[in-house]
Amino acid sequence: MPTPSPIASPYLTRHTRPDRPARRLVCFPHAGGAASFYRPWARYADPSTELLAVQYPGRENRFREPLIPTMEPLVSAVADELLALPPLPTVFFGHSMGAAVAYETLLRLERAGAAHVTRLCVSGRSPDGAADRPAVRTDDEVVEAVRSLGGTHAAVFDDPELRELLLPVIRNDYHLIDGYRRRTDAPPLRADVHALTGDRDPQVTPEEATGWKALTSGSFTLTVLEGDHFYLVPAAERVARTAMEPAQPLPV
Template sequence: MPLASPSPYLTRHTRPGRPARRLVCFPHAGGAASFYRPWAPYTDPATELLAIQYPGRENRFREPLIPTMDPLTSAVAEELLALPPLPTVFFGHSMGAAVAYETLLRLDQAGAAAHITRLCVSGRSPDDFAGPAVRTDDDVVEAVRSLGGTHAEVLDNPDMRELLLPAIRNDYHLIDGYRRRSDAPPLRVDVHALTGDRDPRVTPEEMAGWSALTSGSFTLTVLAGDHFYLVPATERVARIAMEPVEPLPV
């Protein structure tokens, strides 16, 4: 079970007695904080593993969904600002990559991004968009199936489909309508982009586009698999995300 958290946006999967670093993970469209629970055994004892819990799922099931990027990332940034500063890595998969990026921009605008040392973006290029779309329920289900999504099989169950589809539909609406600002300031963190070599949504060349968004270093890692390559590669991806993090300046 997730550990208690003072914020509904933050699910704690580990709680070190004396944390030395923090890993904050952002789920994909339709995803939830529990997606990152299996990472806990692969973080070292001094790492605080947090996952963002978007409204409308799991313990926040009855809360209203947020259909656009700005209010979502503003709320997430506000909650992260309340945490004590630690050397921190952001990891976002698919839609979560865009949410992590936009959250980092908001922290930077608030003058509070100095402790963010790395942004890991997975399965989404910086300018990936399909354009505003009106998706029927069948369209959404087919999109999830085409990516090998973790909800694909349970959506065959009518009761589970009715339960899960609102959040998935909402997130597709959110990411379909999202556009990265062309005049956004460059990031000042290291960026590590990861993708599967058989991802139908993004190519390694498109993932390399993240290099233009930062003045920090850039690394690209291509692993075997489809859009959800990180599920069978949980240990490797978790360890990549938490490669040595520089300590905060004194």
């Protein structure tokens, strides 16, 4: 697979770089995740789609940078970097914690007057997350929470060295999302919203995912696929192609 093209912002990793991009997909990783999670989606992108993934500090090429433990400074930094890009018809896709980060980032872009993000795809999360979130988790509770969701992270905890390496990042992200509360007085999004979830996701039911409908003045779509919280791993092609459906053209 080709190496992603460099980009000036450390917050954004390019997985494709079309000569003449017509649209853009920006992907937001889950708790403990990184930009590389979305690298395989490049094979499903057409030649005119620019695929970007957000890289949170403290992982992969940003390993030595301080982690950000709260939502506000993270989304402010991401929003600033995205606003600096040339506008293209854009879709946001966020999974789990990434759905909340994508939503808050889009709120900031729309507040700044940006109208080029025409659709928000939120995966594996209801608008307000789990109702029984603990205020504080021990390391063992973080590990158990990750194991209960499956996905690619669970096996790393069997290796003491990998556990020591990755646990601070995952613990940070759980702290961030456990402490996050969506503002109930936030204006509705102008962008359309597409919620996706697995039919056996222990964190969100299809009915709870439908709650995103109330957060937009645009259209709402719900897609339920077979699988658990990480349903999108075996269904990568279908989810990626759904996310990369052409965004609406920008107003003339």
